[in-house]
Amino acid sequence: MNLGFALTKSFLKNPLRTFMVDDTRSYRGIDLMVAGMHIADTVDAKTSLPRVGMLIPTSGVFAAAAYGVWIGGRTAVPMNYLLDEKTLNYVIKDCGCDLIIASRKLIEHIGFIPKVKTIVYLEDIDFKSLPSPRLPKFAATNDLAVVLYTSGTSGKPKGVMLSHGNLLSNASQLHEHIHVGKSDVFLGILPQFHSFGLTGLTLMPMLFGCKAVYTARFVPKKIVGLIKKHRPSIYLAIPSMYNAMLTVKDATAEDFASFRLLISGGEPLPEDVRTRFADRFNQPIVEAYGLTETAPGTNVLLPSDDRAGTVGRALPGVDLRIVNPANGQVLPHSTDGELRIKGPNVMQGYLGLEEETREAFDANGYFKTGDMAQIDADGFLKITGRIKEMMIVGGENVFPREIEEILNAHPAVHDSGVIGQTDSMRGEVPIGFIELEEDQTVDLGEIKQWCRDRLPGYKVPKRIEIIDALPRNGTGKIMRRALSPKLEPAKA
Structure with missing residues (x-):
């Protein structure tokens, strides 16, 4: 057929x-x-x-x-x-x-x-x-x-x-x-x-x-x-x-x-x-x-x-x-x-x-x-991340998705993307980019504290930046690799 x-x-x-x-x-x-x-x-x-x-x-x-x-x-x-x-x-x-x-x-x-x-x-x-x-x-x-x-x-x-x-x-x-x-x-x-x-x-x-x-x-x-x-x-x-x-x-x-x-x-x-x-x-x-x-x-x-x-x-x-x-x-x-x-x-x-x-x-x-x-034992599948996007932070495996879930749960955040950046102390560290809800402003220190309250310390983004729009492909999926150029220059 x-x-x-x-x-x-x-x-x-x-x-x-x-x-x-x-x-x-x-x-x-x-x-x-x-x-x-x-x-x-x-x-x-x-x-x-x-x-x-x-x-x-x-x-x-x-x-x-x-x-x-x-x-x-x-x-x-x-x-x-x-x-x-x-x-x-x-x-x-x-x-x-x-x-x-x-x-x-x-x-x-x-x-x-x-x-x-x-x-x-x-x-x-x-x-x-x-x-x-x-x-x-x-x-x-x-x-x-x-x-x-x-x-x-x-x-x-x-x-x-x-x-x-x-x-x-x-x-x-x-x-x-x-x-x-x-x-x-x-x-x-x-x-x-x-x-x-x-x-x-x-x-x-x-x-x-x-x-x-x-x-x-x-x-x-x-x-x-x-x-x-x-x-x-x-x-x-x-x-x-x-x-x-x-x-x-x-x-x-x-x-x-x-x-x-x-x-x-x-x-x-x-x-x-x-x-x-x-x-x-x-x-x-x-x-x-x-x-x-x-x-x-x-x-x-x-x-x-x-x-x-x-x-x-x-x-x-x-x-x-x-x-x-x-x-x-x-x-x-x-x-x-x-x-x-x-x-x-x-x-x-x-x-x-x-x-x-x-x-x-x-x-x-x-x-x-x-x-x-x-x-699981009942056959239900749970996706935890992409192998290529996995960060190794101080020897621990970290996937962007878990951090993005926490960022997205903040009332002022519309969407987010997280990528890894090379770090001399920990090998890699997570860096977060957030797209705010319309007409919202936010203190980045507050966002970092939001993450600290909900994530282990090694998963808290070392830096968070606000961007106008996250890069997406034709189907709406966030293109994390397109965030990499935004890592320079680094900000505290």
Whole structure:
């Protein structure tokens, strides 16, 4: 089975069902099918290469374009339209495409024309005419469906190769774990070039006959309006989005009463945000875990689990183990080690990077996540930090996340980032950067005392600085490495 056949089957089964609603229109099964055929015809006429780039904002037409690429027997390469010109052109060259399907409005918005032979503008396609009837071209389960580029928090973006089988497996795993039904309505805010948005908010509605509501821009007050209008049941977002929802002064618990599942992913959910959201809207936020390399989901905490602070149990078919990263030895329950993953959703490798692909897997075929974690006796996974971000302070292992949780809990702090700085006495020391809540001022001595009252001495930041905005990537994740240049000059 491949995505082209699976989606065609779903659309034919539900031709008049509304699958998607975005900022401009709604899309029934037949609408997505016809639009996809038009796009497949257009791409066929303009390129013979196997990979097709996509620069399209979060919308129903993104889904139609991806479907069109797949029924044409090609590989979709959704691209991050928030990248700078140099990086985007690097991605285009690296993936080897000579054609991009794009929104003209989006190209005008980003302010430059990507360096590619052909740009097919969606606005120029006559979607109202009848397309050439066609069946999806054959693609094997292990053939590539998408190449998704990592956000590049540590160097150049890498193309993660995901097969039809990877994506179909993960959609099915999520479907089984969170019990998606046709009556469910997804609220889609996350970009579809991100694996979380692609699998969770695009493929799942199309494959399982439910509905997704999209908007291209995250404006908290507008989101509350969409919730009131469409009464969604499942919301997938990142922590900063949940935090921003708390700023909508007239939002009430009744507005959020339609939800049965609020899932947070992409980065750890601050305990302060979890608590304030539950107190105000009477809704628990549960955490999920995954990576681009795992298509992406591996774990989702369910509200009935009552294990806040964990990311839940593994999805069906996902095999997790915690190992000593130095020697690969499997560690006992509730012991910190590197999380490694095996399953049908795990990537085929990194495009054009054979050595990095080999290094990404251990001798037993498990993907090395680079995340430090522990699994308890009941199978619940807790992420404790990134191996590369771990500081060794006076011989003690320290992860940024624990310090950031404390900083973020201060009423004046909107968000924070912590990195290590070399220190002649202790090897490394933590340095904190804080982004304040709107219209807030604070004494940094007070913030340090706040940390002293809640952390062991060696975990208290040696220095704390206020910055206007923390550096983030296209999915909202804090880029800690971008904070490093701010260490100079040092301040007392």
